[in-house]
Amino acid sequence: MKQGPGPEPEGRIDISKNPGGKLRVGIFPLTSDAGCQLEFLNLQDDLLALAKAVDILHFPMARAFNVDGPFDVVFVDGVPARRDELEILREVRRNTKVLASLGSCSSFGGVPAAQRFHDLGDLKKYVYRGMEDLDTLEILPISNYVRVDLQLRGCPASKWEIMETLTALIAGRLPQLKTYPQCIECKIKENRCLLIEGQPCLGPITRAGCGVVCPSVGVPCDGCRGPTEEPNLTSAVEILLRGTTYPDLIRKFQKFCSLSPEYQEMFDRWRETQ
């Protein structure tokens, strides 16, 4: 199966910007629900505070005239789901120093990547009865097509990570994104642990950065930010199965980040038992 190479090692990222100039920012939408772009818009107060240091030059959702580059950083929201979107993506890569995937769709394929658990022809027949020649593209993370420098995960992307990325690049440094598991933030917030209560929470193997929002309101984490580095899946699955069934658990892993390389072995094993 094809898989994205993931983000680049940090050494190759060009974080220089014109000395004294504003950070030239672009937000490029591909096929998506625009939720991540909205999180961007929802940063209105913080963005206003950055107005002296940031120039948002491309954001078609918010403005009528948009510049095509050059950019210091571009955030790509969504996945290429049509062939022409690949052209946009490649063009964007050429026109920016830093390219960041914004959210789990561009980072992992997101919810629509679940298409691969079905036969694409059947799916099209089911949804678009009789128009199976619709231009579709296998849903894959954007890193499958272009070099990705920074991965901002989450469904939707975390506002905190967007701001950290912008402020870091303004200062000419790399953003410090969290890589540890959700549980650490839960402990800090003194949340009650849902996993101990028997609920299937993916927190222990999911990357922090969202502010552990779901467990904080009593809902087990669905892993929308994808796995931590080297998650211990075998032992996690064992514990998770105390609160759910195997098929339900597999479906949970298939929800947001089904293209995470870390999950594939588990899916393969599941398929064999089918």
Next chain:
Amino acid sequence: MKIILEHVTRIEGHASLSVMLADGRVHSARLKYEEGARLFEGILRGRKYFDAPTITSRICGVCPSVHNITAIRAMEGILGIQVDPVTEKLRRLMILAQWIQSHSLHAFFLALPDYLGAESAITMARDNPEEVASALILKKLGNDMVYAIGGRAVHPITTMIGGFSNLPPASRLANMRQRLQAALPEATRLARLTGSLDVPDFSRQTTYLALQRPDEYAYYDGDVCSTEGYCSTPDDFCSTLREEIKPNMAAKAGLHEGKGFFTGALARVNLSSELLDETAGSILADSGHAFPSNNTFLNTFCQTVELVHALMLSIKLINELLAGELEEGKTAVGAMEVNVAGEAGVKIAAIEPRAGTGVAATEAPRGTLYHSYTIDGEGLITDDNIITPTAQNLTNIEDDIDRFVDERRDWEPTDLIQGIERLVRAYDPCVSCATH
């Protein structure tokens, strides 16, 4: 004949106009939703009933709560679950919050710059700072309401089949009420301003469809009714609605009784204006525009009137919740997954899935949204259909464009194309929803 392609900006998602030019004049124009197929209806099949609300929320980042709650209600219908009044009220508040957020975003940031001659809300902020400040306050208020109840501004978390995982504390609702009251004058001013703007002179006999109830300005439930006298349950409506497949476009256009129709704020106003809150109703009456109206451009004004209505209604709902109901509310009666109740005192009851079909309809900011599901005895989804407002409106948009062009054949192409873009924007199309 020459064809030019225009990207329609300041709408939710990616759409283009392909404009046919003949002899230096616009001959015709076609709207195309330029987003790929995510095939949501397909990927929902084979998943558990409780996955539908969280997955369908991801259809649209602008109105996730509406998708989420509509899916929840459809599933509750199948499973025979009745929720307590507190749950229903909080859900209603979330739908209204979505209206506030989406309407202020569209009306003031996406549509209004057209009328005020600004390129974007950013340039509008320079020339009309007060209006922009008010609009920002409103949009933020809508966001914060969804956040306060749903746990996050985009894609709610606490909403579950059977109830909420977590109820907002009374103090948070009281704070919301205070902000709603403070925002009322702003919303009223903006609605009056929008009502005073010159809209293009345009009128085409159109069928308007919306949910309707005898006792309230319907938004949470009701029958589907049209301005031509049609009325039936959402269930029946879904089975008679025709969804036309468009060549190489991932959206299906709606046809009712063989014709296009309009769904959205203008349809709701046309059908139920007398049930609007008094303040909102007076803004409508004072505007000098006569309703029912066949002028698509007035949709933006109707959204601002609904904004005032939504603020008033939210205050009323919060008053009722704070008058004691909230304490009696139950949390987490929904079962996300098979669960162990008891030990740690979590109040989560396991739901026994049962086979059946259910349809729910909600008035999303842009019009009526339908979710229909069939599940089997294991709780797995076997069949589903999601019919979004922007998809339903597509036929009507095309008919409107044809008429608009037809009446303005002598216009300079650049002006006419701008006019068509404004017309499209008046529908407040959401391409993500349309293509899902």
